[in-house]
């Protein structure tokens with residue numbers, strides 16, 4: 386069977402089990418986060434997928450993710466990489482960290498990358514506003530060579546903090562922006578061409594990036610509707626070339642590390658190209674300000690005689706507004 390340029394409709398684990406070993410060069414994914422449909426945030430709607438629930442007992446969820454990641458390890462060629470996007474969550478005050486289960490897999494963890502989304506989905510004060518997600522760069526060693534090859538300076542200089550906002554123009558409930566899979570794939574494949582996998586391909590962002598970078602793709606998606614619309618998106622991928630070029634255009638360096646060293650030029654500590662102060666983009670809220678002000682004012686406006694408990698609640702709402 387030819388596995389190139391195909392989107393399988395089905396459960397990630399079952400489809401992965403049917404694939405041969407050492408098939409793909411690289412993968413990128415963002416799985417469902419098991420956030421649960423009953424935990425509605427104050428500002429944003431819950432993510433709800435068409436044909437799957439995002440609510441499993443946490444233990445079962447983590448076991449499934451370990452199995453999926455281990456199957457991905459098997460189907461990846463030695464020397465291949467997988468980029469796994471996830472985030473820190475809290476369950477009744479207890480922090481659930483992706484490292485809790487990523488460490489249980491067969492992969493070598495090559496790096497933890499922080500994705501600075503520059504935006505917070507929840508602006509209550511229980512914690513500092515969570516603006517980041519994580520991306521785990523996982524590596525399948527060639528025999529016992531655990532470190533792997535160096536990537537070129539033009540990729541490495543982009544640093545372990547990836548700064549771009551989430552995707553807004555996509556109808557899928559939780560897409561990632563095209564920059565994310567483009568940066569991941571381009572950095573490890575550069576001028577080599579191969580097969581790219583995304584086991585939770587959703588609206589097909591990874592598949593579009595793969596195709597525009599000249600690779601073949603293999604997607605897995607449980608929702609037939611998402612799979613079909615992503616097929617159309619991939620067919621029309623030329624419309625998205627500018628986004629990919631914008632990202633690959635950031636992968637430049639005037640002189641490599643060894644060239645600088647050979648020329649006696651500065652080869653010391655990393656200094657970002659940008660002025661860190663200028664990069665401080667003010668946080669944006671997900672809904673127009675007027676909308677949540679209206680909501681909060683409605684909540685805060687006292688009904689004739691306010692019971693003490695709700696009075697306290699409305700005071701809290703006003704306090705929150707003060708912080709904006």
Ligand SMILES: C[S@@+](CC[C@H](N)C(=O)[O-])C[C@H]1O[C@@H](n2cnc3c(N)ncnc32)[C@H](O)[C@@H]1O
Nearest residue numbers: 396397434437559560561585587588590606607
């Ligand atoms: C976070 S989204 C991925 C979005 C994707 N990165 C994009 O840019 O569009 C997770 C996707 O996994 C799919 N999904 C949920 N459970 C699945 C399963 N067991 N097997 C395969 N896909 C699944 C959902 O339908 C959803 O589209």
